[in-house]
Amino acid sequence: MAAGVIKAGVTKDCATAIPRRRVAAVSSDRAVRIAAAINGLAQAEGVPVSIRHVSQACADAVDAVGVAVYLISEFGLGEPLYATDPVSEHITELQVTLGEGPATMALEEHRPILEPDMTGVHAQRTWPLFGPESVADGVLGVFAFPLTMGAIAVGALEIYRPRTGPLSATELDDAFVFSDMAMQLILDAVDDDPAMMEATLLASDFGLRWAELHQAVGMVSAQLDSEVTTAFLRLRAHAFRTGRRLLSVADDVVNGRLRFDEESSDDSEPTP
Amino acid sequence: MLDRQITQTFVELADTLVVGFDIIEILQTLTERCVDLLDVDAAGILLVDARGTLQMVAASTEQARLLELFQVQDEDGPCLDCFHTGEQVACADLTTEPQRWPRFAAVARERGFAAVQAVPLRLRDQVIGAMNLFRAEAGAIPADTIAVAQSFADVATIGILNMRALARSEQVAEQLQIALTSRIVIEQAKGALAERRKVSVGEAFTLLRAYARSHSRPLTDVARAVVNRDPTVADLTLRKPR
Numbered sequence: 325m326a327a328g329v330i331k332a333g334v335t336k337d338c339a340t341a342i343p344r345r346r347v348a349a350v351s352s353d354r355a356v357r358i359a360a361a362i363n364g365l366a367q368a369e370g371v372p373v374s375i376r377h378v379s380q381a382c383a384d385a386v387d388a389v390g391v392a393v394y395l396i397s398e399f400g401l402g403e404p405l406y407a408t409d410p411v412s413e414h415i416t417e418l419q420v421t422l423g424e425g426p427a428t429m430a431l432e433e434h435r436p437i438l439e440p441d442m443t444g445v446h447a448q449r450t451w452p453l454f455g456p457e458s459v460a461d462g463v464l465g466v467f468a469f470p471l472t473m474g475a476i477a478v479g480a481l482e483i484y485r486p487r488t489g490p491l492s493a494t495e496l497d498d499a500f501v502f503s504d505m506a507m508q509l510i511l512d513a514v515d516d517d518p519a520m521m522e523a524t525l526l527a528s529d530f531g532l533r534w535a536e537l538h539q540a541v542g543m544v545s546a547q548l549d550s551e552v553t554t555a556f557l558r559l560r561a562h563a564f565r566t567g568r569r570l571l572s573v574a575d576d577v578v579n580g581r582l583r584f585d586e587e588s589s590d591d592s593e594p595t596p
Numbered sequence: 597m598l599d600r601q602i603t604q605t606f607v608e609l610a611d612t613l614v615v616g617f618d619i620i621e622i623l624q625t626l627t628e629r630c631v632d633l634l635d636v637d638a639a640g641i642l643l644v645d646a647r648g649t650l651q652m653v654a655a656s657t658e659q660a661r662l663l664e665l666f667q668v669q670d671e672d673g674p675c676l677d678c679f680h681t682g683e684q685v686a687c688a689d690l691t692t693e694p695q696r697w698p699r700f701a702a703v704a705r706e707r708g709f710a711a712v713q714a715v716p717l718r719l720r721d722q723v724i725g726a727m728n729l730f731r732a733e734a735g736a737i738p739a740d741t742i743a744v745a746q747s748f749a750d751v752a753t754i755g756i757l758n759m760r761a762l763a764r765s766e767q768v769a770e771q772l773q774i775a776l777t778s779r780i781v782i783e784q785a786k787g788a789l790a791e792r793r794k795v796s797v798g799e800a801f802t803l804l805r806a807y808a809r810s811h812s813r814p815l816t817d818v819a820r821a822v823v824n825r826d827p828t829v830a831d832l833t834l835r836k837p838r
Contacts (some may be wrong), residue, residue: 395776403776473765478772513766535783539797542787542823552784552823578787578797 358501361385375406375509380503382483386495389463389486392416393471393506394427395479402427402480406530411461412484412571415528418457421563421570425454425467427480436476437468440490464488469503471510481506533571538584540574544584558584598633602744603627606815610752619756623654626748627727631656634741636729638709640664642675643717643725643756650679659707660730666703669722678714678726684742685714710734712764715746717753724753778816785819792833807832 339341358381365377379391390412391580401423404416419425429450435452439447442464447455458466470477481489481503483586491499537559545555559577561571562584609688627639640659642650650668655661667673674697678685680776688711690701696785704712711731717724727749729737782804789800804822806828821829 396773397776397780403780473769475762476765476769478769510772535779536779538783539787539790542784542789543791544785544787545823546788546791549825 341449354497355501358385358498362505364404373509375506376408377405377489378502378506378509379408379481382481382499385486385498385502386483388483390415390484392427392482392484394431394481395510396431396477396480402431404534405479411463412482414461415458415463415466415484416482417570418454418461421560422451422453422457423560424449424451426466427482428469430468430480430482431477434470434472434475436470438490438496439466441488442466443488462486465490467491467499469499471503471507473507473511478507478510530567533575536578537571537574540577543577547584555584601629601633605633605748606751609748609755611755620653623756623770626752627654627656627660628744630727630729630748634729634737634745635731636713636737636741637732638663638730640667640728640730641673641717641725642677642679642728644723650676653725659709663704663707663730664728669699672697673728674712674714675726675728676717676825678728679723679802682716682718682723682752684716685748686737686742687712687727688736691734704730708732711737713737713742713745715742715749717749717756719750719753719757722757724756778819781816781823782819786823788822789833793835803832 361381361384362373362377365381366373369377375393379393383391390408392407392412392415393405394416395405395406397403401420402416404413404420407413407416415425416427419428430437439450441447442455443460447458448505451458458464463484464487465483467483467485469481469483471479471481481499483499498547540559541552541555543555544550546560548555548558559573560570561566562582563573566573573582577584605626608629609622611622614628623641623643627641630636630639634696638657640655640660640663641653642664643653645651652657652661652664652668655664663673664675668673674685674687677697686763687696690710690712694701704710709730709732711734713729716726727745729741731737782801785804786797788798789795789803790797793800793803795803798815804818805815807813808818813816818829818832820826823832825833
């Protein structure tokens with residue numbers, strides 16, 4: 325790999341003797357600066373570096389209203405892993421509900437998808453469902469970067485801005501480095517023992533709410549006696565049709581307030 | 597004519613940069629090309645494996661193959677020195693330097709080889725193996741021959757490292773996929789079992805784990821079976837009569 329390779333390593337903090345994970349830059353001023361920003365956030369909290377810190381530092385660096393990270397999941401979509409704020413959470417939820425959007429496309433096409441104007445013709449044509457919803461949320465610029473290892477994309481990092489306009493050259497370069505850092509953290513987590521992996525990747529509130537979605541999918545598949553893919557599509561169709569948030573629909577299912585039996589009236593609608 | 601054949605060899609080696617090539621096949625071809633084009637009588641290649649052990653992977657003749665094997669077994673020979681130092685190693689006449697690699701030299705002479713040249717398979721600090729060139733006649737192998745051999749080795753090295761990086765990244769991506777998918781399947785199974793058994797999601801998880809333990813099956817397996825409506829777990833998913 326070229327300059328800008330970021331390695332994470334375990335170093336001992338002598339004062340507290342707790343093993344700390346730091347993201348360490350091995351070359352390039354940009355990488356050093358970015359690693360310092362990420363490490364600073366983690367140290368301020370007194371916790372090991374996680375995706376949360378990478379996302380927050382990225383949002384600060386590129387003057388964004390929020391950042392989200394996805395991991396690729398079994399339906400070929402991104403599974404939101406973390407989002408810095410409620411608006412960003414909603415945007416990721418929208419992409420999973422609607423099955424379209426910049427991060428979704430970045431994952432499919434293994435290349436950055438940079439949309440400086442969600443109100444413009446290109447965005448409206450490319451994402452006819454997601455575009456207007458994103459604008460309605462006040463997110464006018466969306467920039468998605470696949471997290472890749474060679475030929476394989478394992479996730480995406482998505483940047484949200486409240487105004488139109490492209491990322492500057494510096495911001496773009498920074499975004500690539502942040503994506504690399506996110507990739508490195510994920511790589512390290514895969515090598516770690518399961519407990520550490522949970523801590524690094526999967527233990528945010530947002531992540532737990534996505535667990536509820538999968539539970540709902542399981543429940544609906546049992547209610548319909550169908551495959552999980554069918555159940556997922558039905559849940560998604562319901563959210564889409566009623567204009568409700570997917571996670572909210574999932575919560576209703578898990579708590580017994582919404583069923584998808586053959587007899588129930590909810591099932592008469594065909595999937596979009 | 598020779599130039600064109602040398603160029604053609606580079607083109608063949610460039611295949612190593614393409615996904616799906618057979619590394620052993622390409623290295624075997626390389627040893628044969630060296631014999632055809634570089635006025636040597638035999639060539640052999642050693643590569644270091646994932647455990648750090650040198651393995652003979654290709655040779656142009658059975659004799660060269662035996663020599664490479666011998667070197668590896670007995671830790672004595674120009675290819676090994678080349679690998680350990682990362683530098684080119686040569687001997688123009690094995691009879692005049694018997695003390696250098698005593699056992700290798702004896703076997704080489706027995707097989708009819710008098711001169712040897714080793715070039716490293718190296719990219720910057722990484723040495724992944726070495727290539728040996730053998731001649732029946734004593735005499736130094738010319739510098740431009742060595743240069744071409746080194747260039748062949750350099751291209752092959754880049755191809756091998758590229759292939760290994762890709763393999764590792766595929767492996768990690770797979771691991772990540774498995775870890776993530778397992779988690780998803782377990783959540784789906786919790787939901788499906790909660791519905792089938794009319795219990796809470798938490799209770800469903802307890803049932804899943806107990807079943808996995810008592811049947812000595814991994815939790816993820818049981819979860820997958822529940823989600824796939826596999827009849828083998830019917831005793832878990834059927835609603836129990838009150």
